[in-house]
Amino acid sequence: MADKIFRVNMTDLTTSIDDVPEAWAGHGGRGLTSTIVSEEVDPTCHPLGPRNKLVFAPGLLSGTVAANSGRLSAGAKSPLTNTIKETNAGGTAAQLMARCGCKALIIEGQPKDDKWYAISMTPDSITIAEETDLVGKGNYTVVKELKEKLEGKQAVITIGPAGEMKMTAANISVMDPDGNLRSNGRGGLGAVMGSKKIKFITVDPKDGKVEIAKPDEFKAANRAFGKALVDNQISQALATYGTNVLVNVINEAGALPTKNFTLGQFEAHDKISGETMHDLINERGGKPKHNCHAGCVIQCSQIFNDKDKNYKTAGFEYESIWAMGADCCVESLDDIAEADQIMDDLGLDTIETSVAIGVAMEAGVLEFGDGPGACKLLRDEVGKGTPLGRIIGNGAGSVGLAFGVTRVPVVKNQAIPAYDPRAVKGMAITYATTTMGADHTSGYAVATNILGVGGTVDPLSKEGQIELSRNLQIATAAIDSTGMCLFIAFAALDDPDCLPALIDLINARYGLSLTGDDVTNLGKSILKTERAFNQAAGFGPADDRLPEFFYDEPLPPHNTVVDFTPEEIDSFWNF
């Protein structure tokens, strides 16, 4: 069965299943969502209006048994940044959509009435039904009730109340194999789904399977690929400590943004560290290692229980812990877990929302360190959609505007994540230039600046950073198209067997003969497509800059500032 494009028009409530246009055939994941958004969305449209489109695409290898291939890309024009956006998540949706023969799901238009809808996909149908029961409900309730109601193993993609209220920090959540949540976190795509009045999407592959052109070669390549991942020492540490192992690393390096980006180290770092969390999880009968989709062999996720040994949250990530922890000076992992659970349930990006709360703390809305206060703010203001709640739910930039704060850590209005660009200078280039607004995953220069992966560069020096960020952004755009979790990059950067095995997998799946150069060219062309969209939306070099406080305020302990000239930043695009 050839892959198809599934289309849903919310204006007239019609659907169609069409052949894949030839120009889209070689794309998957991010490459495909960005190609479709570029071709079909007017870059000047209002992101929450009828002319924006929300596109979901499994990666090129999703739905196969290839290790770590179950990431789902979501794309649209972002209401947070007004740029093109791709954000990807684990969970079961990418694999099951691929098994439906769905190359991409394109949701367009907007209902004229005030009703809410649900979409369901099978290999030969895509239908729209009015939804009333679950409207207004949190993500945990949606997932729990659907899990009981749906037959067989189905995927669920949902938005919470934040997406319904069209907050620009709203995410899209995807159910994982245990009925917990993973998120297409960044850029407010939950608000786009809410603007189309879609509460949730279910995917039932029935007995659909993905066809493999050369099964024997595929098997051999997957064995080599899986081995490279499992043998990698960083993969092994991810299973033990999760991504939160980074709190102590980045703190030691003086690059952990603390107290709304005024310090590079957090005194209470050890209380929220991966080491402490690991011990707590074991003490409380949680699971230190867990995968966000079947087939992940790295297993960086975990189940974190509360003091009474009851489930609290899953996939408790470094970024989330840093943002509510160090950036807001909250010292209690339990308070951070509580906030994490509320944000997951409301359907909010934990980075954007917690950084917004950090800016609100600077504005005096609440005190730095007030974890219970932050939870109350989330529950009673953001969750209920009060005016203050909406200011916070629209992200860090929105809070800065409302309260006249100038130290607002955003690029293209998206909150800067957990690495201060004054002390990890490679990240200054990535944040400034990525087509996505401040995003660490799009060019993870931390690997080479701090972690000693893929070589070493001095994090406090400008030298080599532009080229590093460029190479990483190109490679990442390609990896984001395969459906692979980005954490394969640690093995890919240091193990010479890893990337060739990945390319062999793609070739065996589709009967192609791509080379490494083809993959690099794919990455380059994706970045250029995305940039062209942003330029047509009105973005220029002046938008590829960091907020001025990064140039003016030295960050302790190293007391460094961002010192790239505008010309140096712009040279990123010389390729």
Next chain:
Amino acid sequence: MKLTVKLFAYFRDDRFVAEVLDLPPDTSIQDIAVKLDIDPDEVGILMINSRQSNLQAKPSEGDTVAIFPKVGGG
């Protein structure tokens, strides 16, 4: 010379979190690792006073040395 040595992740198991060690001058980080029964091949990240360093580096009196295994995240 006196140095503060900090250990992270599983290097802490059966060792310590942070300790002041009294070591002969000219000690390299590699020497410290060996003394602590840490396999230098397992060392991933090294910092002296929060600056990136390497196994051959020789810290000075009063420095803080941080030793991590190969770890990552994102």
